[in-house]
Amino acid sequence: MREGIEPRNGVRGTLRQIIDPAVALVFEVDPSELGAATRRSPRAAFARQVAMYLTHVVCGLSMTEVGALFARDRTTVAHACEVVEDRRDDPDLDSRVERLECAVAAVIGALSWRGRCK
Secondary structure (H helix, E strand, C coil): CCCCCECCCCCCCHHHHHHHHHHHHHHCCCHHHHCCCCCCCHHHHHHHHHHHHHHHHCCCCCHHHHHHHHCCCHHHHHHHHHHHHHHCCCHHHHHHHHHHHHHHHHHHHHCCCECCCC
16 A cells, blocks of 8 residues: 555545545535536536545555545546646645645544544
8 A cells, every 4th residue: 555544444435525525615516526427517527536636645545446436447547646646737726635635634644544644
């Protein structure tokens, strides 16, 4: 597993309950759109990509595991991570993603998981 947050007791489904509302709030989309089977609006699609990125990067889940959580293929997760990384050149977006990374890590840390943000 990559450096990041190491899930304990196999409670990976909880990750969506933590990440989805935070991402939806920051990107101003309805949380239900993040779990939609279709792409929806471009804003919702990008928010979903950020949620997948956070699940992979902050939580250290493999792309296959993230795909299972989001009912997507691992290649879709890989594409999402690439898109988010490419768009992080924008300082505003980078700041929002960084705040989300730390917020998610803090919440998960409070649930007795080991986080990387202090």
